[in-house]
Amino acid sequence: GDSVTQMEGPVTLSEEAFLTINCTYTATGYPSLFWYVQYPGEGLQLLLKATKADDKGSNKGFEATYRKETTSFHLEKGSVQVSDSAVYFCALTTVRGGSYIPTFGRGTSLIVHP
Amino acid sequence: EADIYQTPRYLVIGTGKKITLECSQTMGHDKMYWYQQDPGMELHLIHYSYGVNSTEKGDLSSESTVSRIRTEHFPLTLESARPSHTSQYLCASSESDSNPTDTQYFGPGTRLTVL
Numbered sequence: 001g002d003s004v005t006q007m008e009g010p011v012t013l014s015e016e017a018f019l020t021i022n023c024t025y026t027a028t029g030y031p032s033l034f035w036y037v038q039y040p041g042e043g044l045q046l047l048l049k050a051t052k053a054d055d056k057g058s059n060k061g062f063e064a065t066y067r068k069e070t071t072s073f074h075l076e077k078g079s080v081q082v083s084d085s086a087v088y089f090c091a092l093t094t095v096r097g098g099s100y101i102p103t104f105g106r107g108t109s110l111i112v113h114p
Numbered sequence: 115e116a117d118i119y120q121t122p123r124y125l126v127i128g129t130g131k132k133i134t135l136e137c138s139q140t141m142g143h144d145k146m147y148w149y150q151q152d153p154g155m156e157l158h159l160i161h162y163s164y165g166v167n168s169t170e171k172g173d174l175s176s177e178s179t180v181s182r183i184r185t186e187h188f189p190l191t192l193e194s195a196r197p198s199h200t201s202q203y204l205c206a207s208s209e210s211d212s213n214p215t216d217t218q219y220f221g222p223g224t225r226l227t228v229l
Contacts, residue, residue, distance in 0.1 A: 044206075095214075
């Protein structure tokens with residue numbers, strides 16, 4: 001079945017460092033791809049998404065490009081802040097029983113030190 | 115900002131008690147979901163609903179049950195809580211099940227501890 005694989009965490013960085021969180025997927029057809037973020041004590045919220053190959057999603061300085069040839073959707077940010085400390089989930093939507101059901105990766109914890 | 119609410123936020127309860135976790139959304143979304151989030155942060159889909167009077171089991175087998183009598187309300191019930199049910203429970207909704215680009219909106223979660 002369809003699946004998402006994320007790099008293991010935690011990822012620990014100093015403030016202003018460059019961030020990459022790797023995400024690869026396995027899917028039949030052409031899934032939509034998402035990054036969600038979960039801040040401590042909260043539910044998940046959408047960070048960005050891309051719906052077709054070569055699309056770039058961006059929000060709050062984060063970017064990810066839908067790479068069909070490498071089945072990847074890596075999350076990047078040029079300069080992280082302490083406030084970016086959270087758990088990041090890569091996800092795709094896949095057809096199941098005639099409707100679209102989301103499939104999430106295991107999450108990658110990011111810790112940013114001052 | 116998402117308008118999806120969960121109560122209680124925290125619950126500590128003894129073994130054998132019946133509990134209901136509440137989830138409500140004011141966005142008029144047809145699709146609603148329940149996830150169980152383990153300490154390692156992985157999300158497991160346990161129930162979902164396409165709309166009123168529709169419920170489906172998710173990927174992770176769960177002893178909980180759900181109902182969908184009103185569009186905005188999707189409660190989860192455990193008839194007899196056990197320590198193995200200790201977890202974070204997240205409720206979510208999305209506008210439809212026919213659009214692959216739809217965003218999921220999550221509530222803040224209920225942290226359940228069964229002693």
